[in-house]
Amino acid sequence: MSNAAILTLSCPDRPGIVARVSTYLFEAGANILEAHQFDDTETGRFFMRVVFEAVAEGSSVGLIRDGFAAIAEHFAMDWTIRAKSEKRKVMLLVSKSDHCLADILYRWRSGDIVMDIAAIASNHPRETYQHLDFDGIPFHHLPVTKATKLEQEAAVWALVKESGAELVVLARYMQVLSDGLAAKLVGRCINIHHSFLPGFKGAKPYHQAHERGVKLIGATAHYVTSDLDEGPIIEQDVERISHQDSAEDLVAKGRDIERRVLARAIAAHLEDRVLLNGRKTVVFRQ
Structure with missing residues (x-):
């Protein structure tokens, strides 16, 4: 899965985060392979980890990362998107x-x-x-x-x-x-x-x-x-x-x-x- 990547994010919790993230990935030509989320009710922060693969023609991890920046700014996210194959x-x-x-x-x-x-x-x-x-x-x-x-x-x-x-x-x-x-x-x-x-x-x-x-x-x-x-x-x-x-x-x-x-x-x-x-x-x- 050379086109697989991992998205992690945290931000103040509010309605619509999961829907917006999943809709964006679908529209950007990605297939979600794994997803986890956690709402910390004590701090009011939301956490999410998504593994996805760019599957549509013309789609790539780089393009998906570039396009996600606007969503991240809207929700005040701390976020990363990293290629799954990357050796750190x-x-x-x-x-x-x-x-x-x-x-x-x-x-x-x-x-x-x-x-x-x-x-x-x-x-x-x-x-x-x-x-x-x-x-x-x-x-x-x-x-x-x-x-x-x-x-x-x-x-x-x-x-x-x-x-x-x-x-x-x-x-x-x-x-x-x-x-x-x-x-x-x-x-x-x-x-x-x-x-x-x-x-x-x-x-x-x-x-x-x-x-x-x-x-x-x-x-x-x-x-x-x-x-x-x-x-x-x-x-x-x-x-x-x-x-x-x-x-x-x-x-x-x-x-x-x-x-x-x-x-x-x-x-x-x-x-x-x-x-x-x-x-x-x-x-x-x-």
């Missing part, structure tokens, strides 16, 4: 723990997550990951200390721009982004936090959970904001534990939760299934 560029930031990085690389090679990994950057040297095959992906060692944090983050931002990355993934990157860098990456930087937020924020959450004697541990993928571990949540999962589990057991069991939660969040973002809704998200499932 992703930059991975990682520290010493590499289980999420290894999982992302596997899912990328197997086609489970469709993307172009434009760069891998770490505050640890390449030798830390010598057991992993980066398959030609550029690797960048960007060491950081308290004294060099601003310079290191400037290098990270320069790499984001140079690589053309549309999404930055903190795959267990154990550095807190500054307010400035977080602001530049708003809505396009995903972090995996190793706890079921909003509980056990900050460092060593599994040890915090063990001290509290919890019976469930979890992981949370969220967008990065200037507020530590407070960004809009995209995906979460949990696993049952018992009083017999040590803090180290929780860390080991948590790795698998982190891998699958982060992978689902990345895939959802790249498939345009996640729409920001203030401090929350709307996630349209398959």
Whole structure:
């Protein structure tokens, strides 16, 4: 389906939005393949995701995008139309723990997550990951200390721009982004936090959970904001534990939760299934 595309939109809710969008797509020579919508009655905002294919002679995704601008302006929409076949560029930031990085690389090679990994950057040297095959992906060692944090983050931002990355993934990157860098990456930087937020924020959450004697541990993928571990949540999962589990057991069991939660969040973002809704998200499932 080379002529397939994804339309996402959000706007103040009012009557006629769905009718106007679907009528326009029909008249523009498109066939709707998938459609989801959500009306947030608390905020008064409307959200929609539509997958369509340009099927009529002379119709194209570009022409449909151009024509949709007038509708978007009329309804004050935040919107995008993107070709479904487009591979989006992703930059991975990682520290010493590499289980999420290894999982992302596997899912990328197997086609489970469709993307172009434009760069891998770490505050640890390449030798830390010598057991992993980066398959030609550029690797960048960007060491950081308290004294060099601003310079290191400037290098990270320069790499984001140079690589053309549309999404930055903190795959267990154990550095807190500054307010400035977080602001530049708003809505396009995903972090995996190793706890079921909003509980056990900050460092060593599994040890915090063990001290509290919890019976469930979890992981949370969220967008990065200037507020530590407070960004809009995209995906979460949990696993049952018992009083017999040590803090180290929780860390080991948590790795698998982190891998699958982060992978689902990345895939959802790249498939345009996640729409920001203030401090929350709307996630349209398959």
